[in-house]
Every structure is written in C-alpha cells, then in structure tokens.
Amino acid sequence: RKEVEQDPGPFNVPEGATVAFNCTYSNSASQSFFWYRQDCRKEPKLLMSVYSSGNEDGRFTAQLNRASQYISLLIRDSKLSDSATYLCAVKADAGKSTFGDGTTLTVKP
Amino acid sequence: EAQVTQNPRYLITVTGKKLTVTCSQNMNHEYMSWYRQDPGLGLRQIYYSMNVEVTDKGDVPEGYKVSRKEKRNFPLILESPSPNQTSLYFCASRSNGDGIYGYTFGSGTRLTVV
Numbered sequence: 001r002k003e004v005e006q007d008p009g010p011f012n013v014p015e016g017a018t019v020a021f022n023c024t025y026s027n028s029a030s031q032s033f034f035w036y037r038q039d040c041r042k043e044p045k046l047l048m049s050v051y052s053s054g055n056e057d058g059r060f061t062a063q064l065n066r067a068s069q070y071i072s073l074l075i076r077d078s079k080l081s082d083s084a085t086y087l088c089a090v091k092a093d094a095g096k097s098t099f100g101d102g103t104t105l106t107v108k109p
Numbered sequence: 110e111a112q113v114t115q116n117p118r119y120l121i122t123v124t125g126k127k128l129t130v131t132c133s134q135n136m137n138h139e140y141m142s143w144y145r146q147d148p149g150l151g152l153r154q155i156y157y158s159m160n161v162e163v164t165d166k167g168d169v170p171e172g173y174k175v176s177r178k179e180k181r182n183f184p185l186i187l188e189s190p191s192p193n194q195t196s197l198y199f200c201a202s203r204s205n206g207d208g209i210y211g212y213t214f215g216s217g218t219r220l221t222v223v
Binding site: 087 | 209
C-alpha cells in the first residue's frame with residue numbers, strides 16, 4: 001500500500017460545478033499536509049497548506065481528518081483554468097515529504 | 110523574484126557519462142530536496158538536505174549523489190547514468206521555520222539517458 005493515495009480520476013466536470021478530491025495517508029505520525037497544482041509538463045505549485053481546523057482560500061477549501069487519516073480539497077464554481085493535476089503531499093518528519101500520484105481534473109465549457 | 114532555478118531544462122546523455130544538474134534558490138531556505146517524477150509512479154524523493162553540510166537519503170537514492178556546500182545550491186550528481194534514470198527531475202526548497210511551509214519547485218529538468 002502506498003503511503004499517500006489519491007483517486008487518479010480523471011474528473012471531468014462542467015464549468016461552475018463543485019468537485020472534491022480526497023487523499024488518504026497511512027502514517028499516523030504525519031504532521032503537515034499540502035495541496036499542490038501541477039499543469040502539464042510543469043512544476044508543481046503550492047495551492048494550499050492544510051490546517052487542522054480546515055481552511056479556505058477563495059473557491060478552494062481544504063480539510064484534514066486525522067482520525068480517518070485523509071485530507072480533502074473542495075473546489076467550488078469550477079473554472080476552465082482549474083483544469084490541472086492536483087497533488088496532495090504529507091510530511092511525516094522534518095525531512096521527508098511524500099506525494100500522492102495526483103488527481104486529474106478537466107473542467108469543460 | 111523568489112525562485113528555484115534548475116539547469117539544464119533538457120538533457121540527453123549517454124549511459125555512463127557523469128552529469129550534474131544544478132539547483133539554486135534565492136529565498137534563504139534551509140531545506141532543499143530532489144524529486145523525480147515518472148508516469149504511474151508520481152513524485153519520488155531522491156535526496157534532501159536540512160541545511161548546509163546536512164544531507165540524507167529519500168526513497169530512491171540509488172545512483173545519485175548530492176552535496177550542500179552552500180545554502181543556496183544543491184546539485185544532483187549522476188556519476189554513471191543509466192537508462193532507468195530517464196525521468197523528469199525537480200528541485201524544491203522550503204523554510205525550516207515554525208509553521209507549515211510548502212515547497213517552491215524549480216521548473217524541472219527532463220533527462221534522457223540513451
């Protein structure tokens with residue numbers, strides 16, 4: 001079993017839809033959690049850090065469930081420009097960060 | 110502009126010919142790391158460095174070396190590249206300070222070993 005698992009998708013949604021991604025992690029000692037966005041053939045870019053109480057940035061909401069060991073990303077009112085691969089990342093100790101394989105989102109007109 | 114700079118962006122080389130991929134950051138970050146990204150395998154950590162002269166293995170260190178002589182630079186060395194090291198490589202950095210800090214990634218180096 002992978003340390004960090006994501007549904008690879010693809011998720012195909014119409015503009016304006018709400019879409020949610022989940023990411024599960026196996027190491028209960030994990031300390032920090034992140035969502036990144038990666039456009040085709042480009043570097044990942046930090047989208048959001050995920051805080052214990054959940055956090056929101058515009059149309060994006062991130063949640064952490066430590067008991068069930070998953071994090072989630074909710075995108076409201078999807079835009080065409082949201083089409084990308086979304087990677088979750090988990091940091092269990094000071095050094096190592098582990099990424100999920102990513103979930104591909106395509107937003108269609 | 111705060112950034113991580115990798116060079117080269119693209120490299121085709123032959124098996125066994127030593128190469129170095131450079132990585133430099135201008136954000137005074139303590140922590141730097143190298144990842145490789147392969148289809149179906151995601152991003153896998155090769156090596157990381159918590160600070161100058163402190164390096165440690167990630168999940169896939171075989172065939173790679175790193176050094177951290179200065180805070181801003183973290184080169185990745187392939188002493189004897191092989192075709193299974195054909196991949197997309199990313200350097201990343203972040204602060205070690207208090208708080209939840211995500212990575213800033215370089216633009217990537219696409220390496221082909223023939």
